[in-house]
Each structure stands twice: as structure tokens, then as C-alpha cells.
Amino acid sequence: MTSIAFIHDHKFYTNDNHDAYSAGKLSVSSFDRYFEHFDKISIISRFININEVSVVFEELNKVTSENIDFIPFEDQSNFKNRFILRNKYKALLKEKLKNVDALVIRVPSEIGFLASEVALQQGIPFVCEVVACPADAMDGFDSIKAKIYKKIIVNAMSKSVLNASGAIYVTEHFLQNKYPTNGFQTNASNVEINAIKDPKNLVNKSEYEITLTGNLDSHHKGYDVLFNALDILDKKLNTKLLIHLVGRGTYFKKECNYQNIVITYPGVLNKQDLFNLLDKSDLYIQPSNQEGLPRATIEAMSRALPCVVSNAGGLPELINHKYVHDKHSPQELADKIYNILNSHTDYNQASLDNTLNAQKYLTSELKERRSQFYTQLKRLC
CATH class of the missing domain: 3.40.50.2000 (Glycogen Phosphorylase B;)
Known part of the structure; x- marks a missing residue:
């Protein structure tokens, strides 16, 4: 034995x-x-x-x-x-x-x-x-x-x-x-990924949903950069954003008063409920200042979601450099979120790329x- x-x-x-x-x-x-x-x-x-x-x-x-x-x-x-x-x-x-x-x-x-x-x-x-x-x-x-x-x-x-x-x-x-x-x-x-969704196409609508999964007590998930980026986005949006911050913790759980942005805190979700949320989302973000190779991002890729991520750790190995922002720059994060949600060509290609890259992680x-x-x-x- x-x-x-x-x-x-x-x-x-x-x-x-x-x-x-x-x-x-x-x-x-x-x-x-x-x-x-x-x-x-x-x-x-x-x-x-x-x-x-x-x-x-x-x-x-x-x-x-x-x-x-x-x-x-x-x-x-x-x-x-x-x-x-x-x-x-x-x-x-x-x-x-x-x-x-x-x-x-x-x-x-x-x-x-x-x-x-x-x-x-x-x-x-x-x-x-x-x-x-x-x-x-x-x-x-x-x-x-x-x-x-x-x-x-x-x-x-x-x-x-x-x-x-x-x-x-x-x-x-x-x-x-x-x-x-x-x-x-x-x-x-x-x-742990057992299936990959078909690529999705950007659809024009009045509200887009963005998801981030992480511990809200963690100083490594980039919540401070995210909130600063949302301040920038709120002033230039011509659509509404619904931001889902999934995970346990309370430290970065803020009540924000944006004009065009609403933040929800769904708490801890089981895998199926998380995948259901990802499937109805339009974009996944990972603005971390420290990572290895985050499972949450790969899971989002497997659901055909375009992703905007920081340059922390192994994240640039996963995502096209066009959608990678400096981990300390709210402006870059805001710009990349805005740009991908306003370009059908970039959005559709990012979704396709992520489904192909996710196959390596089956x-x-x-x-x-x-x-x-x-x-x-x-x-x-």
C-alpha cells in the first residue's frame, strides 16, 4: 500500500x-x-x-x-x-x-x-x-x-x-x-471541462451582461481596477451593463450608484448554475493582479465567451493580446470592454478563438x- x-x-x-x-x-x-x-x-x-x-x-x-x-x-x-x-x-x-x-x-x-x-x-x-x-x-x-x-x-x-x-x-x-x-x-x-459550446455572435441589444468569478475578499482579483474602469465606462456607454461578480466574500462588495451600470452579487454558485450564468453573459473579464492560469477564465472560454483579461501570470497564454490589458490600468480595461462590445468582427472572432483554445483544456x-x-x-x- x-x-x-x-x-x-x-x-x-x-x-x-x-x-x-x-x-x-x-x-x-x-x-x-x-x-x-x-x-x-x-x-x-x-x-x-x-x-x-x-x-x-x-x-x-x-x-x-x-x-x-x-x-x-x-x-x-x-x-x-x-x-x-x-x-x-x-x-x-x-x-x-x-x-x-x-x-x-x-x-x-x-x-x-x-x-x-x-x-x-x-x-x-x-x-x-x-x-x-x-x-x-x-x-x-x-x-x-x-x-x-x-x-x-x-x-x-x-x-x-x-x-x-x-x-x-x-x-x-x-x-x-x-x-x-x-x-x-x-x-x-x-x-475540469467536459464539453465546449459552439461560438457565439454579438447581438445588438440595450443591455449587455459581464461576469467575473472570484473571491470578493481577495486583493488579487483586481476589483479595485474593475471599479475604476466601471467609473470610466459609465460616462461613455450608450448601452446598459449588468455586471455579475460571482463568489463568496464581502470586502469588495460595494453598493455603486452608476447611471448605466448595475452590479449584482450572486454569491457562490454550483458549477451548473455558474455555467448557466456564463451562457447568458456576453463577456467574461479577469482583471487580476496575480494568477497562475485561472480555471474560471478557461471555463468561460469553454462556454464560447469572449474574454478581456489582465497580463497577470499565465493569462496572456490564453487570450489574444488584443484583449489583454495592463493589470494596473483601469483605462485599458475600460477601453477593451467598450471596444469588443462595439465590434461584431472582433467579438465573433474572439468567441471562435476561445472555443478552439479551450479544447486544449478538456x-x-x-x-x-x-x-x-x-x-x-x-x-x-
Whole structure:
């Protein structure tokens, strides 16, 4: 029987029995790709006691099961744990890893960086799932603390990926160029797409619908740039805009008083309800200041939606440069939204291009790549 530890900084809700629940996209099915090769999975990650917070239980996904257990671990992102008590937590993690055959570390992750150090010392094979750029994340905060921490986290990320037995990247080029590995490697997004819609054509109408999916508490999704862009658009529109900001969170949930723009906050949607919303939308936007390769954008592409996105992370790998704006420029975002909704030729071509590009991310296409990657890891066990 082979076992792995899956390590990340994702915050799980946990009860006294160490059952883990996720408020994000992680679910039991998220770990099926590993069970093709391994018999047991231990999840090591941050935790929140479910009895100490107010949550909507129905919105949580239980991720523990008969062959998945959860090992709560203290947050390593604060100064005390990251620096002063590092040897203590390294010893603790060494104990928790003594019965696993290999590690799957999703980075960036401070617990993951610590685990890579332990794995190298103990001779435990490990691979990195490289999903985002921490340098871009720190730039998004624009503070002295973030600038100092940026050098530390980039160095830790670079060492972890470089020394890994292998690395699987969500991008085709962006993350590979910034965080190379000496191990075996491949690329595969974490998106799950089983079908692609036919291309759509722009129809003249009095109101257009635009959708963005993201955590409204996140400073990385570009909401500040978006609201500034909407201020610009509101003054030049000759049609109405209905903006759907999908996702949990309240920090960027604003009541705006535009003349031609209405913003809705549908909250968290299941996959089918999200696809229904995308299907009736006219445009998808992703104005993030930090990304790996966002699943939400690829999902929108699969629904034949033209997309206007920022130049963060791997987004320019997905979308024609005509519809990519500088991540710090509300003016560029406003101009590109306005232009594509006023050009039948550009709109129709963008829809066609996105349906063709989305085919590379069909589950059937990605599954074989992932399978070959984890087969290589199992050979090291």
C-alpha cells in the first residue's frame, strides 16, 4: 500500500474528529487523480475549528473519506512560526511524514516550503504542483512588508521547485520560466471541462451582461481596477451593463450608484448554475493582479465567451493580446470592454478563438498528462 501527503496552505474547516471541509473548489473528487496511483492520502494544511466560526455548512465540501485523512498544521505564514519556531515545526512535520512514501506539494505554500526542506533531508521523493507566482502576489499588496517578504517567499519557492523530483505547472511557459525544476516536468491546468459550446455572435441589444468569478475578499482579483474602469465606462456607454461578480466574500462588495451600470452579487454558485450564468453573459473579464492560469477564465472560454483579461501570470497564454490589458490600468480595461462590445468582427472572432483554445483544456486531454506525471512519482516510492 502506497501513501502520499498532499500539502498546501489551503484553509480547511475541521471538527474534533479531524474531518476536513473546504469552502473552496477542493472536494473529494479533487483527489481522484492521485488515487489512480496511490492508496492513501494524508492532507496536511492549515485549519479552522468549525465550532469557532460562523459558516453555511451546506456551502462546504467534505474532503475526508475512508482513504483520505486530514492532519491539521499550524499556519507558517506569521513571523513567529516562519522564523523563530521553524526548527520546532520542522521536527513536528518530520514526525508526521515518517509513514508516507511521497509528497505532493502545491505551491506557493509556506507549509509546503517547510515540507520540501524535510523531504530533502529525509530522502522522501516529492513533486511540486506550481499554481501561482508569489512575486506577483506580493506586488499586489503594495506595502513595505510585502516587498520584504517577496524576496523570502520567491527564494523559498525557487528552491522547492528546483530541488523537487518533478513539477507539474498550470501554465505552458510563464511559471516554468520563473520557477524551473531539475526534475521531470509537464503542464496541466486544474480545470475540469467536459464539453465546449459552439461560438457565439454579438447581438445588438440595450443591455449587455459581464461576469467575473472570484473571491470578493481577495486583493488579487483586481476589483479595485474593475471599479475604476466601471467609473470610466459609465460616462461613455450608450448601452446598459449588468455586471455579475460571482463568489463568496464581502470586502469588495460595494453598493455603486452608476447611471448605466448595475452590479449584482450572486454569491457562490454550483458549477451548473455558474455555467448557466456564463451562457447568458456576453463577456467574461479577469482583471487580476496575480494568477497562475485561472480555471474560471478557461471555463468561460469553454462556454464560447469572449474574454478581456489582465497580463497577470499565465493569462496572456490564453487570450489574444488584443484583449489583454495592463493589470494596473483601469483605462485599458475600460477601453477593451467598450471596444469588443462595439465590434461584431472582433467579438465573433474572439468567441471562435476561445472555443478552439479551450479544447486544449478538456479533461480528456489533461488526464493523460497528469497520469503520466504521477506514474513517474510512484516509480520513486
